[in-house]
Structure formats: structure tokens, C-alpha cells
Amino acid sequence: MLLAQHLAAAEKTHPITYYTELYPPSSYYYNDQLIGxxxxxxxxxxxxxxxAEQPILVVPWARGYKEISDKPNTALFAMSKTADRAAKFxxxxxxFTAEYYIIAQPNTGLFxxxxxxxxxxSIAVIRNDVTQSLIYETDFPHQQILAAKxxxxxxxxxxxxxxxxxxxSRSGLNAAIKQRxxxxxxxxxxxxxxxxxxxxxxxxxxxxxxxxAFQTSLNKLKSQHMALKEEYKLN
Numbered sequence: 001m002l003l004a005q006h007l008a009a010a011e012k013t014h015p016i017t018y019y020t021e022l023y024p025p026s027s028y029y030y031n032d033q034l035i036g037x038x039x040x041x042x043x044x045x046x047x048x049x050x051x052a053e054q055p056i057l058v059v060p061w062a063r064g065y066k067e068i069s070d071k072p073n074t075a076l077f078a079m080s081k082t083a084d085r086a087a088k089f090x091x092x093x094x095x096f097t098a099e100y101y102i103i104a105q106p107n108t109g110l111f112x113x114x115x116x117x118x119x120x121x122s123i124a125v126i127r128n129d130v131t132q133s134l135i136y137e138t139d140f141p142h143q144q145i146l147a148a149k150x151x152x153x154x155x156x157x158x159x160x161x162x163x164x165x166x167x168x169s170r171s172g173l174n175a176a177i178k179q180r181x182x183x184x185x186x187x188x189x190x191x192x193x194x195x196x197x198x199x200x201x202x203x204x205x206x207x208x209x210x211x212x213a214f215q216t217s218l219n220k221l222k223s224q225h226m227a228l229k230e231e232y233k234l235n
Contacts, residue, residue: 016206018042018056019064019076023151024175025232026078026096026198027058034058037232038078038095042200044224045092048217060149062127072205078198080130090206092214093199096171096234100134100193103158103166103173110190115140118190121164122146124154131167134193151176159186167193171234 020027020038027036034056046053059067068076068089078095079085102118104110112118115138123140125131127147131154135145146163148154151172158166159182170189177184202211218225229235 015073016054016202016210017067017071017074018054019059019067019074020056020078021061021064021150022058023061023078023172024179025171025234027056028175028179037228037234038198038200040228041095041218041221041225042077044221045214045217048221049213060127061129062149065128068201068203072203074203075200075206077200079201080196081199081201082130082133082196084133085201089201089204090208090211091199091201092211092218094197095199095218096229097195097197098130098169098171099195100131100167100169101173101189102191102193103168104164104188104190105158105161106185106188108164108188110188112190115191115193118165119144122162123165123167124148124157124163125167126151126154130196131169131193135167155180165190171232174233 022028025036026038027034029035039056042056043053064076068074078093079089080098081091081093102115102123110118119140122144123135124146125135125148127149132145132147136142146157148157151168154166154168155176157163166187173187176182177187200214
């Protein structure tokens with residue numbers, strides 16, 4: 001049996017349900033079409049394997065994380081591969097590298113070298129997102145952490161000054177500023193939290209042959225991958 005036929009049969013036996021969140025430039029809507037670096041890469045992988053395009057369910061991050069944690073044959077993208085997540089899922093990537101920052105209001109005049117210097121502030125993160133994990137790794141007081149269900153909600157909390165700080169990726173913030181026509185001067189990066197690689201994460205029970213085939217296709221698509229990184233400014 002040819003490899004493509006074998007994989008197609010595996011997909012039929014173990015159909016994957018795909019989840020993503022709205023987090024530009026990884027995945028977002030443009031003219032009512034779901035696009036982004038991760039979306040475009042996934043479609044290229046499907047095409048390389050001879051798999052017809054599958055539905056992609058757009059959900060808040062917390063729901064997508066629960067689905068992939070609880071249900072078999074599920075995938076969520078793009079997920080940062082952190083030490084506490086590594087053994088929980090199977091991984092294809094990396095798709096891109098993300099820099100996560102703490103952002104402050106520009107009028108605060110905050111200049112810090114360590115997160116402990118803002119433990120008296122409040123901060124918005126995304127629930128079950130790497131931003132929440134990174135902040136929880138510190139001694140930031142939990143009662144001052146507001147977990148929003150999406151990047152839009154976290155941005156709204158920050159813009160309305162309901163929190164002092166925001167944890168977000170540099171690329172996500174830049175894309176949000178461009179899409180929503182926000183002033184970049186409204187966001188002051190005050191501390192780099194961490195640099196993390198982002199992947200397509202599969203539920204732990206997903207057959208290894210499917211995960212390995214996805215990784216093989218991604219490796220094969222190196223030139224297209226690089227071009228997409230250039231297009232979406234995720235170099």
C-alpha cells in the first residue's frame with residue numbers, strides 16, 4: 001500500500017478533530033476566511049499527504065486545551081511546548097518561535113529587570129495559555145492574575161486599564177495592533193518572560209504513524225515554511 005493510501009486509511013480509522021484559537025498571526029480571520037501561519041502550514045501538510053481539507057474548529061483557548069486533554073484523536077494549534085506540557089501531548093513542529101513579554105501602560109514609566117518588581121500590580125493572561133503558565137512559574141500573587149478566555153479579552157482588560165499589565169507574545173501583539181489599528185505607543189514592553197517554540201499538539205492517544213507523517217511532511221515543506229514565516233513576519 002502506498003504511503004498516502006496508508007495515511008488516508010489511518011485518518012479514516014482515527015479521524016482527527018482540529019482546534020485553534022484566534023491568535024494572529026498564527027490563526028485569524030481575514031475576509032471571513034481562516035488564515036495564518038499555522039493554518040496555512042496545516043493545509044500544506046494535508047495536501048502533501050493527500051488528505052482532503054478538514055474542518056478547523058475555532059474556540060477559546062481554554063476550551064481547545066480541555067478538548068485535547070480529554071478527548072481522543074484531537075489536535076490543537078499552535079501550542080507552546082513547555083516542560084509541563086511536553087509529556088501530555090504529541091508534537092509536530094516547531095511551526096515558529098514566540099517571544100513572550102510583559103506589557104505595561106506607557107504612562108507608568110516602569111523599567112524593570114525582574115518580574116518581582118511588579119508583584120504589586122495586576123496582570124491579564126489567557127486561561128490555560130502559555131502566558132498563564134509562565135506567570136504561574138513565578139511568585140506573582142495569584143489574586144492579581146486575571147485569566148481571560150481569549151487574546152481579545154485580555155487586550156480589552158488592558159486597554160480599559162482594568163489591569164496594570166498584560167502577558168502576550170510579541171508577534172501576537174504586533175498583529176493585533178495592525179489588525180485593530182491600535183497605536184503601538186499604547187503598549188510598552190517592560191520584560192521578556194521567555195522564548196518558546198510553538199507546535200501542532202496532538203492528543204496523547206493519536207497513532208504515532210499519523211504524528212510522524214505530519215512531522216515528515218513539515219520537514220519536507222521547508223522552503224514553503226520559510227516563505228510563510230516571511231509572509232507572516234514570524235522569522
